[in-house]
Amino acid sequence: MTVGKRGGRSQALLATAVLPAVTALTVAVLAVATNVGTEVLPAWDWLRTPWLVWSAVGVLTAVAATLAVAQAHRPGGGPPSDPAAEIASRQSSARRGRTEGMSVGELTEADALALEVHRAVLTDGDEDLPLLPRYVERPFDHDVRESLRRCRARGGVIMLIGESSTGKTRACWEAMRAVLPDWRVWHPLAPERPEALVSAIEAGTIAPRTVIWLNEAQLYLGRPGVGERVASELQQLIGAQPGGPVIVLGSMWPNFWNSLTDAExxxxxxxxxxxxxxxxxxxxxxxxxxxxxxxxADPPDPRLGLADRSADGRITQFLAGAPQLLDRYRNAGEVARAVLWAAVDLQRLTGTVHLPAAFLRAAASGYLTASAWDQTADDWFETATDELCRPARGVPGPLTARKPAPGGAGAPTPAYRLADVLAEAGRSERSRRCPPGTFWKAAAESLNDADQLLQLARAATVRGRYHRAYQLSAAAAWRGSTAALEAMAWMRLISGDAATARRLGTKAVARGDSGARIVLALACDAAGDEHAAAEVARQAIRDADDPAALLALARRRRDRGLAEQAAALLLDLPPGSAGMAVSRVIESMRRSGSFPPGSEFVVNVRYGDQAAPYSAPNGPRIARAMDPPQRDGSGPEASAPTATDSSATDPLDRDTVYDLVRRRDHARVDELMERMGRMDVAVGWWYQQMGDLDRARRWFVTAIDRGEQNAMPALIHLIRSRGEHQQARQLEVFGLDDEGRVSRSW
Incomplete structure (x- = not known):
């Protein structure tokens, strides 16, 4: 069935204005019906009244229909053509024959744009030129083509690594057409990139002699919750070679490559x-x-000539419009810049390229001063996004509106994509800044991907915004994340709310999260139910041969002076039944007559191979989880950071940095750290050792905002060393507020 222009516009309005509300209400109903709990949605008790629920659904549905009809009768044309949508439509047609992709030999220059080759900047009078500028080969092109020739017989993976707009995707396009003209190429896009790829592999619709096109491969391999599955499925597909070879050809930026391949x-x-x-x-x-x-080059291309005169060797960046985009970014008005900063922060913290319009609208206000926000017009968001989406000289603007692929399932959430060069520039510019409170709040209320919400919750935690981490975790739990329930239980336990921690831990275990037995056992013990705590720990041994909950519980009881109970718990384990590590603990305890110290053992058993939710601060928060905090602030102090905490600092530079700190050359220290791309916590510790406590504190706070994992424990230790125990305790349990001050209870 063909949908006319008016029908398309009404569907777009329905998706923009009404469907999110209906979806939110439906999810809320399901959340209450499945008993996520009042801890997650305490303000939605009215949903338990059926007539209120269905009345609300009826009203929203009627409003949706009315708006759709009204929109359908508005004048105007349909959406502009979109190369990505066109290629997705053609791939969809091919899938009806159960074969993904298209013949490489039949591709046109328009298909290059659909495969995400950058559109070239226009010059005066070049309307009759080919869509793509003439290609100038460089030495690395030979390497790409030789790699394709080697993989032609046996399959494999070829990944081009370079900064934004350096010609990676165009090089892949040229090499594929030169070496593999008789192959097929498939670009997995819909409904989402990684899901499309996994579904096709499972369905067996990827034919032999197919190039799987993974432009921006981190969007497939680095996405939380599904990236590792994509990688495993690709390994199996390439290794099995059912009927013939398959080649994965892709590209990514160096920082994503380093993250995905870091052997440390x-x-x-x-x-x-x-x-x-x-x-x-x-x-x-x-x-x-x-x-x-x-x-x-013959014949000459005026676009190459202009780049030669203007770009100082950065030819591909100039052709992709990078200088113009950067100028527009730097010279954007306050409101447009606020929208861009919200987009940059969401992409750098989650890796997503689809930036929901609802999120950007809700988050952007926090990037404006109060006076600037007061002066915005009612249509500020529409005005800003229209400006940012406006092309210039043939190059798309800083933002590009996402359009649905023909034949796709349902209307997608209205969203935008940030230009690659701005994502890279913004990542550097925003790296030292913690997003404002509206960012976290908008994410919790607007994003629907539980994995993204959990990822943002971890980002909020490592930046000390524990109240925002809890809010995001609650949103992820609402959307079905069991890991989020476990994380919420940890945070409640750390704050001293053992009863709520127990309820949340019970729900997480009931939903299949066996790792949540640690927090459940400790919560039961903290609530005074020692028998239930021991039974939870023993059940983990019986079900999964997992001693972590029992070890954590034994450690807590030992530290409370209950050595006999700790020994009894451990002696319930036959030596070796839970691994050599437990046997060593038991034997050591038998020889010494007491449970050995070393809380780090407990952390390593559970968290060494699988990072626990929100274990990012690593120091006092997990240690406190093993020994729930007392409200009077008593308990062991956080250990001091040391220079060896600096795992990412280049050893060749450490002496240089220390010498600059000793000479109080603060500007050079900042310059070197910026060049290294991080705020080394050890530098703050050196300032502290030298007695410059104010500068040390500022350093740690900036490192926290940047997301350095050991910065929060370092700041807590510094505050304690100054005798401010109550403030240190408050910071340890409740973190920082949106303004970077020590937070009150939440």
């Missing part, structure tokens, strides 16, 4: 294995020999 972490093991040996570096500039080839 235990994150992304499947992605790391998939990507091993696949990198082809792409330089950011054209070298002298490249420039000579560019100038000898």
């Amino acid at each position: 972490t235990k994150d992304h093991p499947a992605a790391r294995a998939l990507l091993q040996g696949s990198a082809v570096p792409v330089p950011s500039t054209f070298h002298d020999a490249d420039m000579r080839r560019l100038r000898l």
